[in-house]
Amino acid sequence: MTAILSTSGLGKRFDGLRANHDIDFALAPGEIHALIGPNGAGKTTFVSMLIGRLAPSEGTIRFDGRDVTRMPAHRRVALGMAYTFQITSVFGRLSCAENVALAARGRDADVQRALERVGLAERAAEIAGDLSYGHQRLLEIAMGLAQRPRLLILDEPTQGLAESEVAAFKQLIRALVPDTTILLIEHNMSVVMELADRITVLNFGEVLAQGTPAQIHDNPAVQAAYLGTGGQDAED
């Protein structure tokens, strides 16, 4: 397998704290890979390094065969990485189509196609701020898709969604692969277990386990890690 994205010995220190340590990670093209871990495990730190928001203290990141460790975020986007934020980032006073057009940088065909893929084509002219929270999250994904990413990184995409919206989200993600590779940072375990081909578990900034949903589900170290922090994440 030639990974679309990989890290080797990746680490980040904040003063004395090792937020990430010696992370070896590989994402296969076309897979849905979930990144999970208890609160404070280092998921956001890891993804921030992948997308170029945070400089690693050590290690390397490769994307599509290139070393991107020191590459600025906008150049990674140009290479095909897209990231959607944990907190909704749409422009509330613009229409849905205008929001997606900003991300598509003038490619009108991509705007329409992205809105269609997330099921918002009929709301193209609606003001984004008037949409329900769930629809705003979908709009955000459309903004990511309009960049024609090869890798889409989704940060807590189902947070705040209603049950029916979560079901629609799962369908949407399944329809995106294998053209787009998905890295999913997600607390909702049923979403992770249903969608992911493989899962990486972080704990105290290190890789605790990697495997299929069944392997992760049955892994005693993973169970202990979640129970150690109250267990609520594992039960979601």
Ligand SMILES: Nc1ncnc2c1ncn2[C@@H]1O[C@H](COP(=O)(O)OP(=O)(O)OP(=O)(O)O)[C@@H](O)[C@H]1O
């Ligand atoms: N800018 C920073 N300065 C200092 N410490 C930080 C900084 N960012 C994160 N940390 C620390 O690094 C550790 C990992 O945090 P991180 O946010 O990456 O975890 P997480 O797995 O994303 O958590 P959550 O699930 O709660 O979002 C935590 O102990 C956190 O307090």
